[in-house]
Amino acid sequence: MSKIMRKIFKQLFQKPFTNLFPAKYAPNSVLKLFELLEEGEAELNPPIEIPPDFRGKLSYDTDKCIKCYQCKKVCPANVMEKDPDQDNYLVFYLSRCTSCSQCVDMCPVDAIEMTDDFLLADADKYNDNLILNSKKSPGELKTPEEE
Amino acid sequence: MSDDDKIEFNEGKDNVKLSKKDNSYSVPVGPINVALHEPLRLYFEEEGEEVIDVDIKPGFTHVGIEKIATKRNPLEFQPVTQRICGICSDTHGFTFVRSIEDALDFKPPLRSQYIRVIIAELERIHSHLLWAGSAAHEIGFDSLFYYIWKEREEVMDALEYVSGNRVNYEMNLVGGVRRDLTEERIVYLKKALNHYENIKEEIEETLINDTTVKMRTRDVGVLPKEKALDLASVGPTVRASGVKKDVRFGQGYSVYSEFDFEPITPQRIFNEVHGDVFDRIAVRVKEVAQSIRIIKKCIEDLPEGNIAYEENLGKLLTEIKSSGGYGFARTEAPRGELIHYTGSKEGEENMSVMKVRTPTYGNLLSLRPMLMGSEIADIPIVGASIDPCMTCMDRMIFVENGEKETYSKKELREISKEKTERLKK
Numbered sequence: 285m286s287k288i289m290r291k292i293f294k295q296l297f298q299k300p301f302t303n304l305f306p307a308k309y310a311p312n313s314v315l316k317l318f319e320l321l322e323e324g325e326a327e328l329n330p331p332i333e334i335p336p337d338f339r340g341k342l343s344y345d346t347d348k349c350i351k352c353y354q355c356k357k358v359c360p361a362n363v364m365e366k367d368p369d370q371d372n373y374l375v376f377y378l379s380r381c382t383s384c385s386q387c388v389d390m391c392p393v394d395a396i397e398m399t400d401d402f403l404l405a406d407a408d409k410y411n412d413n414l415i416l417n418s419k420k421s422p423g424e425l426k427t428p429e430e431e
Numbered sequence: 432m433s434d435d436d437k438i439e440f441n442e443g444k445d446n447v448k449l450s451k452k453d454n455s456y457s458v459p460v461g462p463i464n465v466a467l468h469e470p471l472r473l474y475f476e477e478e479g480e481e482v483i484d485v486d487i488k489p490g491f492t493h494v495g496i497e498k499i500a501t502k503r504n505p506l507e508f509q510p511v512t513q514r515i516c517g518i519c520s521d522t523h524g525f526t527f528v529r530s531i532e533d534a535l536d537f538k539p540p541l542r543s544q545y546i547r548v549i550i551a552e553l554e555r556i557h558s559h560l561l562w563a564g565s566a567a568h569e570i571g572f573d574s575l576f577y578y579i580w581k582e583r584e585e586v587m588d589a590l591e592y593v594s595g596n597r598v599n600y601e602m603n604l605v606g607g608v609r610r611d612l613t614e615e616r617i618v619y620l621k622k623a624l625n626h627y628e629n630i631k632e633e634i635e636e637t638l639i640n641d642t643t644v645k646m647r648t649r650d651v652g653v654l655p656k657e658k659a660l661d662l663a664s665v666g667p668t669v670r671a672s673g674v675k676k677d678v679r680f681g682q683g684y685s686v687y688s689e690f691d692f693e694p695i696t697p698q699r700i701f702n703e704v705h706g707d708v709f710d711r712i713a714v715r716v717k718e719v720a721q722s723i724r725i726i727k728k729c730i731e732d733l734p735e736g737n738i739a740y741e742e743n744l745g746k747l748l749t750e751i752k753s754s755g756g757y758g759f760a761r762t763e764a765p766r767g768e769l770i771h772y773t774g775s776k777e778g779e780e781n782m783s784v785m786k787v788r789t790p791t792y793g794n795l796l797s798l799r800p801m802l803m804g805s806e807i808a809d810i811p812i813v814g815a816s817i818d819p820c821m822t823c824m825d826r827m828i829f830v831e832n833g834e835k836e837t838y839s840k841k842e843l844r845e846i847s848k849e850k851t852e853r854l855k856k
Binding site for chain 2: 287288291292301335337338339354357358359360382383384385386389390392
């Protein structure tokens with residue numbers, strides 16, 4: 285009993301461990317936070333440093349892609365879909381991505397990479413931020429012709 | 432209680448079977464209840480404060496992992512297995528790749544096996560601390576809960592640094608691991624381990640020698656040794672009843688046979704076995720220290736060499752496709768014995784069968800003897816003492832016996848319960 289009580293009293297005088305991200309006193313609305321930021325009234329709190337080789341948001345380079353579709357074979361969540369309008373290059377729906385990074389390991393030409401970006405939460409799962417290489421939702425894609 | 436007292440009654444569609452007395456009343460708890468963290472329905476028959484009968488109705492979170500498996504190849508499916516459970520995610524991946532290796536006769540390199548054991552043991556530390564915290568919360572000791580969860584952050588950070596993600600580590604690959612333990616990762620790991628070595632005694636002091644914890648958990652939810660053996664409980668639940676049952680120790684899979692350790696039972700800690708919630712807390716706390724010892728030995732002995740049988744995923748996939756077979760693997764997850772059964776046909780890429788038996792499946796029935804005779808206020812802590820994970824457990828079985836038959840879990844539970852009744856006579 286005494287030991288835990290001592291611990292608790294010691295912690296009363298310590299700083300909180302929580303990092304108040306993105307701002308120390310953020311209003312409920314995100315838009316209002318942006319307004320405050322523009323006016324210079326609020327200050328952004330940097331996030332806690334992420335470890336090296338962190339598995340974050342995917343990035344896709346169409347210049348490097350050789351369209352071998354090996355990544356599609358190992359993706360557990362069917363993130364990639366072919367886009368016939370774009371010469372069958374891939375479209376990535378990141379709201380489905382589980383960050384397993386198997387496509388990155390599989391890609392023979394390093395066209396897919398994992399970035400350090402981790403801010404992926406969104407109310408709209410087909411937001412532009414969450415679709416790579418297109419602005420269409422999956423329903424708007426044409427069905428690829430059978431080979 | 433004699434058979435004459437037994438009256439069966441149906442409540443809704445659940446077909447509850449409870450024995451009744453003149454002054455008794457029934458209390459349903461769950462599936463959504465403040466006292467439960469997991470969707471599980473419990474029916475209690477109470478006489479005053481005392482529980483005189485219990486009926487357990489699981490099956491609210493069936494996700495159909497088995498069906499998903501038949502549409503995917505093993506490489507595609509390995510990240511999905513790690514999402515069966517949110518806490519023991521690595522253990523599921525570990526067991527799955529071992530069952531695939533068993534089916535296809537792959538030999539993972541020694542270095543990868545050591546790395547797997549390190550991650551599995553780190554996860555055990557994290558899972559046991561998480562459980563200890565939530566157990567403290569269940570008995571209303573919230574300052575202890577916050578203290579333990581604060582200490583848990585250290586191992587979470589270490590796992591994030593090593594694997595690149597906080598919860599789903601994705602370290603396992605069929606025939607090896609996906610990431611190497613580099614020098615700087617080992618330095619980070621050692622820092623975390625030293626932290627736990629330093630606070631080990633403090634945690635033991637606050638959990639085992641604390642009067643509040645002892646008052647609330649001693650002789651509560653007792654599972655006698657014979658009952659534990661009859662119901663085939665697994666993991667810390669059965670070890671707390673004084674049975675030396677640990678797959679790591681008994682089977683020595685992966686490289687566990689290289690280490691010198693014994694399953695932890697209350698006999699070794701207190702020289703006596705009660706089989707109650709307090710013993711379960713003590714066993715888990717001591718296992719944290721045991722895991723630290725195993726990891727330290729692993730890092731010391733870590734051999735040089737490759738980290739995977741085949742690092743090129745494309746080649747690996749072709750090899751998996753060209754061979755087929757059925758594999759089986761047992762692993763000691765933080766909660767107990769975990770079994771994966773997998774199979775694929777030769778020349779076919781997708782898996783043909785996948786079956787999981789999680790520790791909670793083995794432990795759930797032991798809730799009944801534990802809850803019998805306890806008070807209403809003890810239900811949350813007794814329920815939590817087996818560390819239940821319902822999303823892991825809710826499964827379905829296909830039995831092919833001449834013709835295809837499907838047993839729903841409800842029927843299986845009935846069969847299982849009948850057997851329990853039969854054995855009791």
